[in-house]
Amino acid sequence: MTEQTLLERPLAVPAYSARTSTARRRLNGLLPYAFVIPPALYLLVFMFWPLGKQIYLSLTRTRLANPNRSTFIGLRNYERLLDNPDFYTTLKITLIYSVMAVIVGVAVGLVAALALNRPFPGRTLVRGILLFGWAVPNVAAALVWLWIFNERSGILNTIVTGLGLERVSWLTSTEMALPSILLVTVWQVSPFVMLVMLAALQSVPEEVKEAAVVDGADKLNVFKSVxxxxxxPTLQLVSLLVMVWSIRRFDIIYLLTGGGPVGSTSTLIVKLRQVAFENHDLGLSSAYGVVGLMLALSVAAIHALFNHRRQKMSSR
Amino acid sequence: MNNVHQIPTRLLHILLVLALTVFGGFPIYWMATTALSLNSELYNSGQVPWPQLANLPSMIAELAQLPLMRWLMNTSIVAVGTTVLSLVLGALAGYSLSRFKFHGKGILGFLMFMTQVVPEALILVPLYAMFITLGLLNSLFGLVLANVGFSLPVAAFIIKGAIDAVPYEIEESAVIDNCPRISVLTMIILPIIAPSMAAAAVISFFAGWNEYLFAATFLMDRDLWPASVGLASFVGQYETPLSAVMAAALIFSLPAVVFFLLIQRKIVAGITAGAVKG
Structure with missing residues (x-):
């Protein structure tokens, strides 16, 4: 204890201790709630009440024209999903899209982080340029990629035809639309992966690496074993984030293809909007959304489980 | 022996950096190049693959045809509103999570984590119905209220992380002196964690700046459109004034790019901290 606090205590405490009665202590016990209630209430009203209502909608028959009149029908909408081949296609596309976004996005981001982790002239500038995809707003990104992908005058097809090949329908053919969207997704998420992995790489203790080299390990071995x-753990966390973001991603898919052609880029969340606003079926639309939410939550839960197990292992 | 090995690795490294730079930077380069092209080139004679500064005057003339100023004004209002509300509520939540013990603390943390998993589209229809009842449809204020639900938790996680790193002794004497807790927060803690507050502000600001889906659904009045909705209205249109649209998209992107580059490290720390706690 320092001299200062020893001197200050006697001055401060007697002045107030007489009034620090039970009433005051009880008031102090309520103090945290004065801080917590405004933000908690806010989230309840503008996030969780709508979320709850949306989940409830999935148990009802509700039309867009009359959203406040619902008939409770239990799990019928989910039965309709399971009977609908469209649902399985949507689910498959969501899984392919998000798993591929994780694999390619994390791979590109990790490679970029490794490349930027060793010094070279202009590294700060390159690092800045590599972050563009992450910083540019979705709508602006969609506009420029639409132009790059443009079938008649876009730069990609100018290059392709220049090479003597046939024009490619980047966003309007069922084979190419999903890979094209994945390309844009990788452009958007890999910079974030790079930033996070760069921070992780810089925290690898140099001494351990050096010790491994002294022991005769080559570069590849140092990478694998140190x-x-x-x-x-960071790689796993960032994969989880990219997966969850991909499941919930809407803007860029909607703006680039609207879920088409013939539903080939329609993930659960894009389908949710389509069924609501084009088929006017709020109940079924909600069911799609709830499945999407469950998918995202189960990814998060799997991550939490792994994390828990690792912590237990390392504490032993 | 070692030197013979090193040259290909160095070359490989340079090629890799080059390829990544082209992939990362090309779309922005292309945005600028397209903005500085003539529409006749873009649609007919073929695009010149480098920026033609000589076309700057015609680009500015075309840009003046778009209501870009009004869009950016609306965007700024939404972004500032989202920032203020997120920081005020986020500071309260962040301070409580860091310093207080209270019933439901775990639940609050979990709910805040949940917001990062919930897709915007999932609460779109109920919010729409609610805003009709509250008269918040077709209003920038309503849009702010919807945005804050997603940006408040991120701000709170960043602020909590920053307060965790502040030793409790700093506020202890003020607490013993019965200084109101809210003053302890605003006058002692917040100035100390100013850099993190700035990071939280930038994230909330650009969450509001970039937001598209809520804005496109809740605002019918064209005069209220933010730039995201205004620009997106050209998607799928024939006869788009493409060079002007690209110029507008570039102007719309520039503040986000500058600020994200400035606080990149803090943003990463904040987003990952929120995810770790879940």
């Missing part, structure tokens, strides 16, 4: 184990 660097990789150290960055693995």
């Amino acid at each position: 660097t990789l184990p150290h960055i693995l």
Whole structure:
């Protein structure tokens, strides 16, 4: 204890201790709630009440024209989903899209982080340029990529025809639309992966790496036995984030293809909007959304489970 | 022996950096190049693949045809509103999560994490119905209220993380002196964590700046459109004044790019902290 606090205590305490009665202490017990209630109430009203209502809608027959008149029909909308081949296609597309976004996005981001982790002239500038995809707003990104992908005058097809090949329908053919959207997604998410992994790489202890080299390990071995184990938890976390973001992503898919052609880029969340606003079926639309939410939550739960197990292992 | 090995690795490294730079930077370069092209080139004679500064005057003339100023004004109002509300509520939540013990603390943390998993589209229809009842449809204020639900938790996680790193001794004497807790927060803690507050502000600001789906659904009045909705209205249109649209998209992107680059490290720390706690 320092001299200062020893001197201050006797001055401060007697002045108020007489009034620090039970009433005051009880008031102090309520104090946290004065802080917590405004933000908590806000989230309840503008986030969780609508969410609850949306989940309830999935148990009803509700039309867009009359959203406040619902008939409770239990799990019928989910039965309709399971009977509908469209649902399985949507689910499959969502899984392919988000798993591929994780694999390619994390791979590109990790490679970029490794490349930027060793010094070279102009590194700060390159690092800035690599972050563009992450910083540019979705709508602006969609506009420029639409132009890049433009079938008649876009730069990609100018290059393709220049090479003597046939024009590619980047966004309007069922084979190419999903890969094209994945390309844009990778452009958007890999910079974030790079930033996070760069921070993780810089925290790898140099001494351990040096010790491994002294012991005769080559670069690949150092990476496998020192660097990789150290960055693995971060890699797992960032994969989880990219997966969850991909499941909930809407703007860029909607703006680039609207879910088409013939539903080939229609993830659960894009389908949710389509069924609500084009088929006017709010009940079924909600069911799609709830499945999307469950998917995202189960990814998060799997991550939490792994995390828990790892913490238990390392504490042993 | 070692030197013979090193040259290909160095070359490979340079090629890799080059390829990544082209992939990361090309769309922005192309935005600028397209903005500085003539529409006749874009649609007919073929695009010149470098920016033609000589076309700057015609681009500005075309840009003046778009209500870009009004869009950016609306965007700014939404972004500022989202920032203020997120920071006020986020500071309260962040301070409580860091310093207080209270019933439901775990639940609050979990709910805040949940907001990062919930897709915007999932609460769109109920919010729409609610805003009809409250008269908040077709209003920028209503849009702010919807945005804050997603940006408040991120701000709160960043602020909580920053307060965790502040030793309790700093506020202890003020608490013993019966200084009101809210003053402890605003006059002692917040100035100390100013850099993190700035990061939280930038994230909330650009969450509001970039937001598209709520804005496109809740605002019918064209005069209220933010830039995201205004620009997106050209998607799928024939006869788009493409060079002007690209110029507008570039202007719309520029503040986001500058600020994100400035606080990149803080943003990453904040977003990952929120996810770790879940």
